[in-house]
Amino acid sequence: MIIEERASTHVYHQRRMLTQEELAQKESLCVHEQPAYCSASCPLKLDTKEMIHAIAHEDWTKALNLYGKIAPFPHLLSRGCEAPCEANCKLCSLDGGDGISIHKLEQAVAEFGLESKGRKLPRMKKKKSIAIFGSGLFCLFLAGELHKKAYPVTIYCKEENIADFLSKETAFATDEDIRQTQIQLEKTDIQFKFAAPVMDRISFDAIDNYRTSFDILCMEYQLAASLCGTLDYDEHLVFSRTYNLVTANTSGVLEAAYAAKRAALTVDRLAQNLDPANTRGEEGPCETSLFTDMTDVTPAPSYLASGAITRELAVKEASRCIQCHCDACIKGCAYLSHYKKFPRILTREIYNNVSIIMGDHMMNKPINACSLCGQCTFTCPNGYDMGEICHIARENMVSTGKMPLAPHEFALMDMFFSNNDAFLVGKQPGFEQCRYVFFPGCQAAAIAPDTVFEAYKDLCSRLEGGVALILGCCGAISDWAGRYTLYQDTMDFLDQELANLGNPVVIAGCPTCMKELTHHTQLTLTGIWDILSEIGLPSSAKGLSVPAAIHDSCGARGNSHIQQTVRKLVSETGCELVDTPYSGDLSPCCGYGGLTAYANKEVAKEMTEKCLERSDKPYITYCMACRDRFVREGRQSKHLLELIYGTDAGAPPDISQKRYNRLNLKNRLLTEIWGKEIPEMQCEFKVTYTEEAAKMMDERMILQSDVIQVLNHLRKTKEAVLDSETGLSITRMRIGNVTFWVKYTETKDGYLVHSAYSHRMNIITRQ
Amino acid sequence: MQDKNYYTIDPQGKLKCMKCQVPLVKGKAKFMYLDNGFPVELPVCPVCGFVYVPEELALGKVLSVEKALEDK
Known part of the structure; x- marks a missing residue:
C-alpha cells in the first residue's frame, strides 16, 4: 500500500478553509486581547494596566509617557479624576482585599514621573489656527489636547494672568499642582490674551470677527450659552453646527478632560474639512469580555489607603496588580505554550497560511503539531476549539494538494498495517451470531497484547450471547491526518466487517476508538469500563500498592460518565487515587493525539512532560497510548486493563516491536481461541x-x-x-x-x- | 556554461561498487522532491550507475531541504 505524495510544491489552486464571517466568529471567542477592566472603564482610554506595570518595574519614564498620552496636564487630572476604573478593578471582587488604588498611582506618576530624555522628533505646526474663548478646565484641557496635535492655539480670557486663569474650577488641586501646571503651560507655545477686550463685550458679531484670523473657534460653555440662551449643540461632538462653535457643558474633572478629548477630535476633523460626526473611531469607556482566572489570587489591602504617597509605596501597590489577562488555554496546553501564541492569533496565521498560494507556508508545522485533543474547549471560558481549526486546515491542505506526506505517512502506513496484515475479525467459537464485538484498538494490541488477550478471554467467559473480536484501527489516524477519503474508506471497511457480524454491540477498549466509532450511525456502542462495572471485576484485579493519579483520556473529554466509571473501577481494584490539577475534562494530551507524536516529536515530548508535571505519583490511564508515552518518559504507569487482568505490558515497545506485537497477538488468538494452525514464517537469512x-x-x-x-x-x-x-x-x-x-x-x-x-x-x- | 551543483562529494577511491567491483567516482546525479530538482555530484558507480548518498548528507542537507520544500 502506497499513499501518494503531493505532486508538486507548485500548486496554484486553493480553497478557503473558513468564510470571513466564520473566521471572525471564531476569532471573537478569544478574549486575550480584550482591554483590562480598568482600562475599559476609562473614558480617556488610559492604558492603565501597562502604566501600573511600568510603576511596578520602577520605570517612571514609561509610566509618565503612558499617562501623558491621555493627560495633557497630569498634575491636575490625576488630582481631580473621579477614577471610575477603581471600582472595576478585578481585585475588588475578592472579599477582604482592596482594589488597586489607581487614582493614587496616577498622582504618583504625576509627582515622580520622569520626562523622556530622548530628543523628540520636531513637529511641524499645523496651518489651521484655533482660538479658545474663556477659561476653566474644559478650555485648559482642550488647549493642551490641541497643542499635542500641533495646532497653533490662542486663548482669550478675562483673567489677567496665568495664575488667575488656572485658579478657575481647580479648587481640588494643591498649590503645587497649579505651580507644576503653570510651568508646563509656560513650556508650550499656547498664546494667551489675558484681559482680552472681546471678553467684556462678547457677542456673535464680535466673535465672528475672529473667524478671519482663526480657522476654528472654541468657547467655554457658559460664555456660549450667555450669547444665545439655550445653545443648540451636539453633546458627543461638543459642537454647535448652528453657531459653528466647539463647546462643552461639563462638570467634574474627568468629564472636562473627556469632553476636551472629543472636542480636539472634532477640531481635527473640521480642520480637514471633514464632517466631525464621521469616522471618529471608538471613544469613551467600553465593554470588555476579558476573562481573568482569580483562583490563585489572594486578597490584600492597599498600600496607599491612607498617608502620603511615596515612590516605594507606589511600587508596592503597583506590584499588587495581577495584570488582568486571559491565558486559560495556554496554561494547560503544551502546544500553545510551545508556539507562544493565543488561539486568535494562531487561527489568523493558519487561515493566512492556508490562503496563500506562493511562498513559505510557515504555519504547516503548527497546523500538524496540535493534538486535536479539545482541552482548550474546556479551559477557554468561551470554548475556543483550536483543534477544530487545525483539523479544518489539515483537511483543506490535503484536498488542495498542499499537505506534505512526511508528517503523517508513518502513522497512516501503521493504520494500513493494523487493518491489513494485523487485522483480525472472528466470532466467539460456538456462536453463529454474537451479541457483542470487542474492539480493543490498535494501540492496545501494539503495546499490551497479553492484556488484550486476557480481556477478550474474560469477556467471552462472562458475557452471555457471545463476543466477537475485531483487531484493527478505528480510523482515528486518517481522521487526525485530515485525509477525509481514507477516513471514509476505513469507516466503510469497518461498517462492512461489523455488518458481516450482524452489527453486534461494540465494546470499545479505548475512549478514542469509542469517540471515532460514534460516527458510525447504525452502531450500538459501549465501553469495556461499562461492561466491567456491570459484571464486576475478575479475581485477577489488583490495584497499585501506592497512591496513584488518574490521567483522563482525550477521548473521554466531556464524558463524565466514562471518567467516573473508570475511577470507580480503579477504586474497586483497591488502588488509592490522588487528586491532581488538570484532570477530567481539563486533562492535557499525552502527545499521541492528533498524530503529534509523528509530526512533531519536540512538541509531543513537551505535551508528555506537561502531563507528568501534574503529579509525581504513578499514573493510571485508560488509553494505551498515554501509558506508553508516560513509561517512555520514565514514569511508572499502568493501563486500567493491566490492573484488572493482572498483566504487565512492561517496557515500552519500539516501533518494530509494536507491529510484531500486533501480528503476534493475531496469531496467538487464531491459534489459542480459534484453533488455527499458523505456518511459521521462515526468513532465508x-x-x-x-x-x-x-x-x-x-x-x-x-x-x-x-x-x-x-x-x-x-x-x-x-x-x-x-x-x-x-x-x-x-x-x-x-x-x-x-x-x-x-x-x-x-x-x-x-x-x-x-x-x-x-x-x-x-x-x-x-x- | 558550467553546470550548477548544489553539493559535491568526491569518493577519492574509498568506495567500491560491490556488484561491479569498481571504485565509485564523482558523478552527476540529481535529487528530486515534490517536483523540484537539485543537481549534485555524488559517488556513482561508473558501470551500473549506483548513486551513493552518505548518512551525513541524508540526515543533514537533504533532510533540511526536504523540510523546507514541505513548507512550500
Whole structure:
C-alpha cells in the first residue's frame, strides 16, 4: 500500500478553509486581547494596566509617557479624576482585599514621573489656527489636547494672568499642582490674551470677527450659552453646527478632560474639512469580555489607603496588580505554550497560511503539531476549539494538494498495517451470531497484547450471547491526518466487517476508538469500563500498592460518565487515587493525539512532560497510548486493563516491536481461541542489530521490516557499496516514498545491521 | 556554461561498487522532491550507475531541504 505524495510544491489552486464571517466568529471567542477592566472603564482610554506595570518595574519614564498620552496636564487630572476604573478593578471582587488604588498611582506618576530624555522628533505646526474663548478646565484641557496635535492655539480670557486663569474650577488641586501646571503651560507655545477686550463685550458679531484670523473657534460653555440662551449643540461632538462653535457643558474633572478629548477630535476633523460626526473611531469607556482566572489570587489591602504617597509605596501597590489577562488555554496546553501564541492569533496565521498560494507556508508545522485533543474547549471560558481549526486546515491542505506526506505517512502506513496484515475479525467459537464485538484498538494490541488477550478471554467467559473480536484501527489516524477519503474508506471497511457480524454491540477498549466509532450511525456502542462495572471485576484485579493519579483520556473529554466509571473501577481494584490539577475534562494530551507524536516529536515530548508535571505519583490511564508515552518518559504507569487482568505490558515497545506485537497477538488468538494452525514464517537469512542501530531506527522511524526488505533487495540485485574506511557495506532500496539505506556486515547466517537511515528525496543519475 | 551543483562529494577511491567491483567516482546525479530538482555530484558507480548518498548528507542537507520544500 502506497499513499501518494503531493505532486508538486507548485500548486496554484486553493480553497478557503473558513468564510470571513466564520473566521471572525471564531476569532471573537478569544478574549486575550480584550482591554483590562480598568482600562475599559476609562473614558480617556488610559492604558492603565501597562502604566501600573511600568510603576511596578520602577520605570517612571514609561509610566509618565503612558499617562501623558491621555493627560495633557497630569498634575491636575490625576488630582481631580473621579477614577471610575477603581471600582472595576478585578481585585475588588475578592472579599477582604482592596482594589488597586489607581487614582493614587496616577498622582504618583504625576509627582515622580520622569520626562523622556530622548530628543523628540520636531513637529511641524499645523496651518489651521484655533482660538479658545474663556477659561476653566474644559478650555485648559482642550488647549493642551490641541497643542499635542500641533495646532497653533490662542486663548482669550478675562483673567489677567496665568495664575488667575488656572485658579478657575481647580479648587481640588494643591498649590503645587497649579505651580507644576503653570510651568508646563509656560513650556508650550499656547498664546494667551489675558484681559482680552472681546471678553467684556462678547457677542456673535464680535466673535465672528475672529473667524478671519482663526480657522476654528472654541468657547467655554457658559460664555456660549450667555450669547444665545439655550445653545443648540451636539453633546458627543461638543459642537454647535448652528453657531459653528466647539463647546462643552461639563462638570467634574474627568468629564472636562473627556469632553476636551472629543472636542480636539472634532477640531481635527473640521480642520480637514471633514464632517466631525464621521469616522471618529471608538471613544469613551467600553465593554470588555476579558476573562481573568482569580483562583490563585489572594486578597490584600492597599498600600496607599491612607498617608502620603511615596515612590516605594507606589511600587508596592503597583506590584499588587495581577495584570488582568486571559491565558486559560495556554496554561494547560503544551502546544500553545510551545508556539507562544493565543488561539486568535494562531487561527489568523493558519487561515493566512492556508490562503496563500506562493511562498513559505510557515504555519504547516503548527497546523500538524496540535493534538486535536479539545482541552482548550474546556479551559477557554468561551470554548475556543483550536483543534477544530487545525483539523479544518489539515483537511483543506490535503484536498488542495498542499499537505506534505512526511508528517503523517508513518502513522497512516501503521493504520494500513493494523487493518491489513494485523487485522483480525472472528466470532466467539460456538456462536453463529454474537451479541457483542470487542474492539480493543490498535494501540492496545501494539503495546499490551497479553492484556488484550486476557480481556477478550474474560469477556467471552462472562458475557452471555457471545463476543466477537475485531483487531484493527478505528480510523482515528486518517481522521487526525485530515485525509477525509481514507477516513471514509476505513469507516466503510469497518461498517462492512461489523455488518458481516450482524452489527453486534461494540465494546470499545479505548475512549478514542469509542469517540471515532460514534460516527458510525447504525452502531450500538459501549465501553469495556461499562461492561466491567456491570459484571464486576475478575479475581485477577489488583490495584497499585501506592497512591496513584488518574490521567483522563482525550477521548473521554466531556464524558463524565466514562471518567467516573473508570475511577470507580480503579477504586474497586483497591488502588488509592490522588487528586491532581488538570484532570477530567481539563486533562492535557499525552502527545499521541492528533498524530503529534509523528509530526512533531519536540512538541509531543513537551505535551508528555506537561502531563507528568501534574503529579509525581504513578499514573493510571485508560488509553494505551498515554501509558506508553508516560513509561517512555520514565514514569511508572499502568493501563486500567493491566490492573484488572493482572498483566504487565512492561517496557515500552519500539516501533518494530509494536507491529510484531500486533501480528503476534493475531496469531496467538487464531491459534489459542480459534484453533488455527499458523505456518511459521521462515526468513532465508537472519538479521541482527547493534544496540545503537536498534535505538537509532526507533528514533528515525525505520522498521525492521523495512530493513529486511532492503536486504532482500540486496540479495536479488547485489547492489551495494563497500566503504574501505569503515569496512561497512551499504545498500539501499526505495520503498514507497522513502529511500532506505542500511549499513551492514555479513554474518555466517545473515547480516549484522550497524546503522540505517532514510530520505524522501529521490536520487537519479543525469548526463 | 558550467553546470550548477548544489553539493559535491568526491569518493577519492574509498568506495567500491560491490556488484561491479569498481571504485565509485564523482558523478552527476540529481535529487528530486515534490517536483523540484537539485543537481549534485555524488559517488556513482561508473558501470551500473549506483548513486551513493552518505548518512551525513541524508540526515543533514537533504533532510533540511526536504523540510523546507514541505513548507512550500
